Structure formats: structure tokens, C-alpha cells
Amino acid sequence: MNRREGHGWHQTLSMWQQICLITSTLIGVGVLTLPRTTSSKLFEAGWIAPLIGSAGAFVSLWLIVKLSKRYPGETFIEYSHKVWGSARRPWVGKVFSLPWICTYLVYLYFSTAVVSRVFGEVVVTSVLLQTPLEVILITMFLLVLFLCMHEVEVVARVNELLFPFIILPLLFIAIASFQKAEFGNLLPINHVSMRSTAEGVYEGIYSYSGFEIMFVFFAYANQNTNKELAGFYSLLIAALLYMLIVVAGISVFGYEELQRVTWPTLELVKSTQVPGFILERLESAFLAVWVSAVFTTVANAYYAVVYSLRQLFRKGIRFQRVVAFVLLVPLFFFSRIPQNITEVFKLASLLGLSSLVINLLFPVVYWVAILIRDMVTRREGRNVDG
Amino acid sequence: MSQFFQAWQKRKEALQSKALEQYSVESMESVSDVTLTTNVEENIQLIEAQFGKCDDLVVRRFQTKSKAQAAIVFIDGMVDRNVISDFIIRYMTTPDITYHDPATNELDLTDKLRQIVRNILSGCAVLIIDGCRNAYLNNTRGWDRRSVEEPQTESVVRGPRDGFCETLCVNSALIRFRLKDPNLRVRHMVVGERTQTDIYVMYIDGIAYPPIVEEVIARIESVHVDSVLESGYIEQMIQDRRWSPFPQIQNTERPDKVVANLLEGKVGILVDGTPFGLIAPAVFSQFYQSPEDYYERFYIATLIRFIRIISISIALMLPSLYIAFSAFHPEMIPSRLVIAMAAGRSTVPFPSLVEALFMELAIEILREASVRLPGPIGPTIGIVGALVVGEAAVTAGLVSPVMVIIVAVTTIGSFASPSYSAAIAIRMLRFPVMILAGMFGLYGIMLFLIVILIHLSSLKSFGVPYMSPLSPLNLNGMKDLFIRVPHHLFKTRPMMFHVQDKIRIREEDNPK
Numbered sequence: 001m002n003r004r005e006g007h008g009w010h011q012t013l014s015m016w017q018q019i020c021l022i023t024s025t026l027i028g029v030g031v032l033t034l035p036r037t038t039s040s041k042l043f044e045a046g047w048i049a050p051l052i053g054s055a056g057a058f059v060s061l062w063l064i065v066k067l068s069k070r071y072p073g074e075t076f077i078e079y080s081h082k083v084w085g086s087a088r089r090p091w092v093g094k095v096f097s098l099p100w101i102c103t104y105l106v107y108l109y110f111s112t113a114v115v116s117r118v119f120g121e122v123v124v125t126s127v128l129l130q131t132p133l134e135v136i137l138i139t140m141f142l143l144v145l146f147l148c149m150h151e152v153e154v155v156a157r158v159n160e161l162l163f164p165f166i167i168l169p170l171l172f173i174a175i176a177s178f179q180k181a182e183f184g185n186l187l188p189i190n191h192v193s194m195r196s197t198a199e200g201v202y203e204g205i206y207s208y209s210g211f212e213i214m215f216v217f218f219a220y221a222n223q224n225t226n227k228e229l230a231g232f233y234s235l236l237i238a239a240l241l242y243m244l245i246v247v248a249g250i251s252v253f254g255y256e257e258l259q260r261v262t263w264p265t266l267e268l269v270k271s272t273q274v275p276g277f278i279l280e281r282l283e284s285a286f287l288a289v290w291v292s293a294v295f296t297t298v299a300n301a302y303y304a305v306v307y308s309l310r311q312l313f314r315k316g317i318r319f320q321r322v323v324a325f326v327l328l329v330p331l332f333f334f335s336r337i338p339q340n341i342t343e344v345f346k347l348a349s350l351l352g353l354s355s356l357v358i359n360l361l362f363p364v365v366y367w368v369a370i371l372i373r374d375m376v377t378r379r380e381g382r383n384v385d386g
Numbered sequence: 387m388s389q390f391f392q393a394w395q396k397r398k399e400a401l402q403s404k405a406l407e408q409y410s411v412e413s414m415e416s417v418s419d420v421t422l423t424t425n426v427e428e429n430i431q432l433i434e435a436q437f438g439k440c441d442d443l444v445v446r447r448f449q450t451k452s453k454a455q456a457a458i459v460f461i462d463g464m465v466d467r468n469v470i471s472d473f474i475i476r477y478m479t480t481p482d483i484t485y486h487d488p489a490t491n492e493l494d495l496t497d498k499l500r501q502i503v504r505n506i507l508s509g510c511a512v513l514i515i516d517g518c519r520n521a522y523l524n525n526t527r528g529w530d531r532r533s534v535e536e537p538q539t540e541s542v543v544r545g546p547r548d549g550f551c552e553t554l555c556v557n558s559a560l561i562r563f564r565l566k567d568p569n570l571r572v573r574h575m576v577v578g579e580r581t582q583t584d585i586y587v588m589y590i591d592g593i594a595y596p597p598i599v600e601e602v603i604a605r606i607e608s609v610h611v612d613s614v615l616e617s618g619y620i621e622q623m624i625q626d627r628r629w630s631p632f633p634q635i636q637n638t639e640r641p642d643k644v645v646a647n648l649l650e651g652k653v654g655i656l657v658d659g660t661p662f663g664l665i666a667p668a669v670f671s672q673f674y675q676s677p678e679d680y681y682e683r684f685y686i687a688t689l690i691r692f693i694r695i696i697s698i699s700i701a702l703m704l705p706s707l708y709i710a711f712s713a714f715h716p717e718m719i720p721s722r723l724v725i726a727m728a729a730g731r732s733t734v735p736f737p738s739l740v741e742a743l744f745m746e747l748a749i750e751i752l753r754e755a756s757v758r759l760p761g762p763i764g765p766t767i768g769i770v771g772a773l774v775v776g777e778a779a780v781t782a783g784l785v786s787p788v789m790v791i792i793v794a795v796t797t798i799g800s801f802a803s804p805s806y807s808a809a810i811a812i813r814m815l816r817f818p819v820m821i822l823a824g825m826f827g828l829y830g831i832m833l834f835l836i837v838i839l840i841h842l843s844s845l846k847s848f849g850v851p852y853m854s855p856l857s858p859l860n861l862n863g864m865k866d867l868f869i870r871v872p873h874h875l876f877k878t879r880p881m882m883f884h885v886q887d888k889i890r891i892r893e894e895d896n897p898k
Contacts, residue, residue, distance in 0.1 A: 011851075016859045128714065128829060139826070139833055146837060150844045157843035160857035162836070284715040288828035295836055 012222035015230045017156040020163040021300065022061075022211050022234035027166050027241065028297030029118040030207030032290075033345075034242055035249025035264040037207075042200030043255045044185065045192050049200045050242035053208040054235045056201070056360075061211050061231040063363030068218035068227065070370065076215035077101055077311040083369050100362065101312065104215065105305050107351075107358050109327070111209075112302045113335040114344070114351050116140050119294040121341055122263060127284045137335055140291075141328045144299045148306050148324035151317065152220050155303055158296075165292040167241065173265070173286065174244035176272045181251035202356075206348050207242060209355030210297060211235070213304040215362075262341065302331075402610070420499040426455045426516040433459055433512070436503050443506075446470075451481045455516040464509035466528030474513060474524055488513060492525030507582070531556065537639035537661070539806050542678040549639040554584050554658035560641040561588065561656075565648065569593075575606055583614040584658040588644075593651045595884035598848050602653045602666055617657040617664050624666075626846050631811045634847040636668040643677045651885035667847035667883065669854055671867060673812075674698060676804035679870050687870040694802050695868070701800035702812050705742045706823035706831050708792050712738045714827030733783030739824030741785050745793045746816065748775070753797065854882040 013021070039046030071079035080101055085093015120136040128136070147158060192200070211231070221227055249264045252271065261267045269286045279285065306327065310320040338344045422429045430445055437443050442462040450456050458474060474488040487493060490511075496502060497520050502512050509527035534556065537549030550557045558572060573587040585606060589599050605624040614620060617637060625634040638644060639661050644654045647665045655664040674694035679687040712731070716724055734741055752771040756764040776790045796816070803809035815838065822830030845852035855863025863880050865871045877893075879885045 011858070014858055017857075123829060128827060131826065135826075136829075139829075143833055143836055147840050150840065154840065154844045157851065157853060157857040158836075158840050160859060161839050161843060161853060278720065279718045280720055281715075281717045284718055284828055288832045291829060291832040292836060 011153040013153075013156045013217065013220050013225075014222055015225040017160050018214075018217075018221055018225065018227065018230035019234040019237070020159040021156060021217055022214060022231060023237050024159050024163055024166050024293065024296035025210040025213055025300045026208065026234070026238040026297075027170070027293050028207075028210065029115050029122070029294055030204070031170065031242065031245060031293075032118075032122060032263045032265045034204055034207050035246045035253075035268075036258050036261065037203040038200055038246050039250055039255040039258050040200070041196045041203055042192050044187060044250060045189060045197075046200065046250055046255065047186075047243045047246040048197065049204050050207070050239045050246060052197065053201045053204060054239035054242075057208040057211060058232060058235050060359040060363055061214065061235065062228060063367060064212070064214055065218065065227040065231055067363060067366055068214075068221070072223055073219055075219040075308065075311055076104065077308045078219070083366055083373070100365075101308070104212070104358060104362065105308055107354055108212070108301045108305045109331065110334065111351055111355070112144075112298045112305070113331050114347050115294065115301075116298050117335040117338065117344055118348065119291075119298075120335070121344060122266065123287060125341075126263065126266060127287050134332075134336070137332060140295070140298065141332060143295055144302050145324055145328055147299045148303055149321050152217070152303075152307065155300065156217075156220075159300070162292040162296055165289055166296065167237070169286055169289045170241050170245060173269055173272060174241070174248045176274055177248045177252050177268050180271060181248065182254075183251050185251045185254045186247065202352070203349070204242075205356055206352035208235075208238070209352065209359060210301070212355065212359050212362075213300050216304045216308055217300075302327075422497040422499065422502075422514070422519055422521060424517050424519055426457050426514050429514045429521070430457055430459065432499055433502065433506070436499070446475070448475060448479060450478045450515060451483075454518075457514050458511055459506060459514070460511040460526065461506060461509070464529050465511050465526040469524075469526045469528065470511050474511060474526075478513070488522060488524055490524040490526060492523075494523040495520040496523060497521065504582075534560065540638060540640055540643075540676070540804060542676065542681070544681045545678050546640070546642050548641065550641060550656075550661040550663055552659055552661060554586060554656055557641070557656050557661075557663065558586050558588070561644055561648075561654070564641060564645045565590075570648070573603060575603070577606060577609050577611070577620065578614040579610070579612045581613040581615065585614075585620065586654075586656040588648060588654040588656065590648050590651075593649065593879070593885050593887050594653060595651060595886065598651075598667065598850075598883070599653055601848050602655070606655070614657065616660045617655065617662045620655060620657060621664050626848065630841065630845060631814055632670075632842065632845060632852070633672075633805075633807045633811065634666075634668055634845060634852065636665040636672045636805065637662045637807060638665060639663075640677060646677060646680070650880055651883040667850040668852075669847065669850060669882070670842060670852055670856075672805050673803055673808040678804075680873075684870050684872045688868075691868060691870065694804070697799035697802035698809075698812055701796055701803075701809070702816055703819060703831065704792055704796045704799070705746060705816065706819040707828075708789070709738045709742050709820060709823040710827040710831055713824065727786065727788055730786035730788055734786050735783075737824070738789075739820065741789055742792075742820055743817075745779075745785055745789055746796075746820070749793050749797050750813075850882055855880070 034050070035046065038049040042049055067076075067079070068074070071082065074082075080097035081090065081093035083093070084096035084100075085091075116137055119140065120133045123136050124131060124133050147155060211234075214231070218227060221230070245265055245268075248268055249258055252268060253261070253264065258264050266283055266286070269283045270281065272282060273280070302324070306320050306324045309323050310316070313319065338347055420432065422432065426447075434440075434443065434445070443459065444462050445457055445459050447455070447457045456478060458470060460470065469490060473490055477483055477485060477487075477489050494505075502521055502523070505523045506512055509525075509529065511524045511526040513522035513524060515522075531553045532551045534548045534551055536547045540549075548560060550560065562570065567590060569591040571589055571591050575585045575587060577583055577585055587599075587603055587606065602624070606620065609620065609623045611619065611623065621633070621635045621637060622628065627634065635655075636647075641663075644663050644665060648654055653666050655666065657664070674691055676694075679691060682690075711719055712727065719727065731738070736744070748771075752768065756768045756771075759767055772794065776794075779785045780787050780790055800809050800813050803812065815834075819831055819834045822834045824830075826833065842853050843851070843857060851858060854860060855867055860880075860882055862878060863882055865875060866880065874891065877891045878888045879890055881888070
């Protein structure tokens, strides 16, 4: 029996789906350590860091949006050929775009390894004490693999459905912990220098990265939606949530105490008591719900990798499925390389640095290349005209 | 691997449908080319030869008023005998009646033996007259049918009490009766090489999206099967993903529900011989929406929807939450309760996963048994099973008292879904969640929920995403998703089915 897949109208990503994609990728394991990392250099004023960081992220995201608008309907993989190549010799573009694409993919690939490792550490140390780390990693990877079996529109819809599971627990924790808050902990406000502000922002930079997946996903955005606005809203949502969490962390614990806890956000959850609520000690429930936040971060990045490879080799969904499975095996071993939690955090901050490079350097370099190309072609055109 | 499996499946299907076609061609080929002669006895022999030795084939010979030999052929039990004696035989034999033809409401002339055989099989009486090459096909269909009764599986407190019955024309009339719109289109199709089951595909021209209608018709046409005994055959063969546990086509016994869905731009499929009609495309909201929601005031309708959603979640997750809490996260339970629970569990020799699986299995057996048992005994067994066995199991220390409460609430919760086939999906999925909860606690439950969410997001029913209007988000559709807004706010039809005529309430017709 032959059957057609419905009546195949092309499903593009709506603005809300773009917001969900970006925000849920941004919010991941970074939040669990955010109050500590930001307040380590900024002290009481740690809550400024998410705002400044997100503003910086928006500049980069705006450049990515502009790139995708310049090449509508094309992913980073597809337009890289055009940016670096010439019309006469297509192989030039292929060769010169390869280092950029490879760097991008390798970065995303390793970021998934680190994120899943961090999450595995949290789960193993605080909830499932007797479960081996490997089991958490494998189950998470199997979940990611299942998503990678599907097309892009499914990814967008999954993000859309999981979005409330990411936002609501954070809001709940932040608001519920204000009953224990001592707002004196937040004072004085203008106490830090510009230098330590920059350092503080840098410490938490890992939390604002993740939107680089939009190099790929913006290609499928509905052309009528305002992508800049989608980027703006998603970063705004993330920044406000981060700020709330950091404010809650600092005002409940004070910045000195925050430096001594590994997972400050989880400590916030532990200290939360809701009067009249049936359940106590919510950290297990929080981490269970938090699986969805981590899953969207890991899965979206990994999907971007796998999907890019599929485009790079011009293959279909079967290739994507096979690649998704094959690449998970080394990923599992990579995620087990760090010996302990300190090494994991070191790697995470290294990843933050490389995300800074990728997110700022890539769009800027690409735009410079495009502008130079434009100038050259215009001059050539003038020569032809005489 | 799956590729290979698909190819194998496809080949098997192709071979099967080829064989079926071959059979039907062979069996009908010998008939098709033959035409009737002018001799009555020869014609009777021709028809009888087709049926072989068939004792319910009745041949009544008589003489018409013009002294010609005639015979009437029909199958006993499928025809209305009064019509045959009063309006065919009496009309043809009484000299006072000057009218020449039989006085039946549908009359057709043919000399093709194939068509005659088909019509006899579907309850027509065939009149053959000597000297006349054509036979009269009289529609005398009339067999004992169940009357229109209240639907058993979808009862409502407020709303129409009539449900579909087994006869196709009655069912389509029940829909016409509610929807007096000339744009209601009915397409007749026949599926089943041997059963020759009649199928009506109904839609409203000008509302339904034509590609969806065409897709439904094309998929039904592509069904090659020897028998269709219930609409479930059609449903399972034309749904988008045949391996999914979730029903992607809705079934209903209620004509009012079909009409409401036709007005939303969906397509109704009625199958002869079953009181269950199909509605395509279907979305996830079928799990907790009932036609009653639109008949009662919107406050209570909204509240009841939330109650249904909660009860579906309970049916899916309560046992696994119990397992997760008692085995992995006892610190989350308030301390007084945890002491009581521990006291209850102190005599139970199994881990909580085994305890829960054991009890759920018992309740499933009970449920199945009480469905099969004859009417008056069913509830008795339910009470005996639930109360006596449950009580005894607790006293014997096999299960904890909390477990009994949880199993009972879970079972009741799974009955709150207005759609039985949707509730089955939830009922089935409860077991994998329980096993994952037994392995990983709350983490396992969340893993499974994400797996289900991914699967639901990937499902489509005739091109409509299964989770719409929640994802892709459609604010207009949200008016009728969890809450049900008052009727005067339903100004447009839901957009997710790509309706053609979008307006439900015209402003200019409703002066303030």
C-alpha cells in the first residue's frame, strides 16, 4: 500500500517556536551554578552579569540573524560555500569553508559532551546516589538519539512542548525562595569596577551560549516572522530568569556562602518550603523536571551537529539516523574523560571561552568576508560597464 | 534493519493485494461478460449457477397479467417480504392495475449477470419476465436492524441520546437529520473483496480542506483487504503511523459528535455493519474532550476538562510516582506519612515495583473479566474482586494499604477519559513508566515522558500535527483546548484543519 505523507505543506518554524528553541537551548546546566559563578567576581552585584551577558549575546545573535536573512532558507553549512567560494570555482568555497564548519561542529559536539557530563554529575551526587554516572549518560544519550531520528519540525515542536517545563520550575524556585530572602545581601549596588564586571560576565558566559545552534535552525524559520525580535525575546526571557535566580541566590545565601556550594540553585531548591504543599525536599522533583531543560540543550546542539553533517554530505534522513547513532559512541567516552567535578568545571569554562570565539568571531568574520565580496563584485561590475 | 523490515512488509502487502485482486477478478470475470437471455428458465439457471447450492436463495415463479412467465429472485431474510408480495407480485398479476412496472421506490433495469448477482447479495429482489431481456432490480432491502439506542461507550448527562446503529443508511440519516446543509457531501465506496462493505465518506464542501478529503479517499481506495467487519479495520489501515500506540483517527458512536467535527472541517467515515463512525484527522485533545463540554455552561465544561486531564495524568503516572517516591525519594514524602507508609509496607515481602505490577495486573484481569461477564454478574465480580481480594491481600501482608488506594484511584482515573480507545493507550503506557520508575525513580518517569512527547510531536494525522494547537502553537485554537470559552467567542472555526469557510458567527447577523 503506498501512501503519501499527508498533503505535504511545508512546516516552517513560527516565531514562538524560534523563541522556544533559543531559550530552551540557552537554559541548561549553567543555571545550576550561575549564582556562584556570577557572584565570584561581582559579589553582591552578581545579578548584573546575566543582563550584560545577554546584551552581548544579542549582538552576536543579531549578526547570525542577518546572515540567515542574507541567505534565506539556507543553513550555515549551505551558505558557507557561497561566502568563501566564487561562482567560477565552486571547490574553492568548499575547501575554505571546511575549517569553519569543522570548528563549529566540533565545538557543538564537545559542548553536548560537557553538558551531559555536568548533568550526570548533579544527578549522581544529589539524587540517584547509587546509580553509576554511565547509566545517566547512556539514558540521556538514548533520549537524544530518539529525537535525532526525526525531522527538524519535530525538534521545534518538542522544544515548544517542553518550554513550560523549563520556565515554570525556575520561576517557582525563584519566587518561592524570596520568603527567606534578606535583601540586605544585595547591597551595596555600585561597588564593583568595570574590570571585575567584565570578569564576572565572563565567568558565567557559559550560560548565555547555546544560541549558535540557530546558525542551522534559522534556515527553517518562517520567512515572514521577525527573527531579530524572536532572538530578542528569547534572550530577554533567559536573562530575566537568570537574573531572578541570581538575585534569589545572593539574597538567600549571601555571596560569601554562595562560593562554598557546588550547585547553588539546587541548594535554593532544598531550602524552599512551600506552606501547605504536600511534598518536602523538592530537589529530586526539581532535577527530574530539569531533565527536560538539559535534554533540550544537549539534544538541540547534537541535532544541529548531526543535521549539519547530513547537509554536508547531501544525504537523507537515514544517513542522519546512522550518524546520530555512530557519533554517540565517542561522545560517551569523551564525556567520561574529566576525572572529577573540578576538571568538568574547568572544561566548562574552556567551552565558555570557545563559545565566545564561535559566537562573536564567526558572524563577524563572515560578514567581513561578505562585505569584501560585495565590494569586489561591485567594482568588477563597474569595470564591465566601462 | 527497519529498512529491510519495511521492504519486506511492502512486498508482502503487494503480494497480498495482488492475490486478492486476482481472486476477485477470477470470481467475477466468469460472471461479468454474461448477459441474460429472453427465456426465464435459462436466466434462473444462470443466476442459480452463480450461487451454487444455496438454500436461502428464493425463486418465486408466477404469471403476469399479460400471461407471461415471470420469476422473482431474492435472498431470504435480506428483503422486506411485504414489499415483494404487495408491490411487485400483486402489481404484476392483478389485471385491474394498469401500471406495468413494480411499484418499488428504487427500480433499475439491467441484463448484466454480474450486476444482478451483486444486487441480490445486497438485498434486492430481481424480477425476470419471459421475453424481456432486462431484469428489474427492485430495492427491497429490509432486514431486522437494531433500533437507534443510546450509545453505550460515550454516555453523556446532557445531550442527545441517540447513537449509531449497524445500518449505514440509518447512520447517515442521523447525520443528515442534524445537518441540513446541501453542502454535506457523501462519497460511497466499497472496501473488502469478499465482504463488499459499503463505506460513506462525509464532509462539508466549502469547509473541509480538499487535500485532506482527497487524502482520506485515496487512502481508503488503497486498502485491499478481503474483509471489513468493523470500522477499526479501516482505521488501522489508513492511519498515518501504524505502529503508534496513539489513535490517530477518532471513533465515535455519537452522530452529534460527527456533525460537530464535520463543522470543524474534518472528514467523517461511516462503515456499514458497525455503530462506530470514524473522524479524521484527529488530534490529541480527543483524549479529554467530550461533546457534553459544548452543551453545558462553559465554567463547568472547563472545570471538567481539567478534571479529565488530571485523571488521565493519574491513570498514566500515579503507580510510577508511588514507586519512585517509596523506592528512591522517601525524603520527599512528609515525615508522618512516610512513617505510616513504612508501617504499612513492613510486612510486604516485595520491592514496591513488584508490588505495583502485581496489583496493576490483578486490576487489569478484573477489568477484563467484568467486561466479559454477563450483565448482572459483572458489577458483582467487580465488588468482590476489588473489596474482598484487596482487603484480604492487605490483611495477608501481600500489598500495602496505600498501594490498594493507588491502584483503585488509577483505575477510576482511566475511566474518566471520554474516549475509550484513547484511554487504552494511557492504560498500556502505564506499565513501561512503572518499570522505568522502578529503575531510575523520578528521573526515569521524566525520561519516559520526554520519549512520549517526542513521539507525540512527530505524529501527524492526515498532515495535521497531533499536538496542535499546543504545538505548533495556535492562540485561536487555545480557546478550545484546555478551557472552553463561551460560544459567542467562537467566532471562527479552528484553523489547524485548514478550514475553507472560517467564519462561524457573522458579526453583521448579530446586532448588539
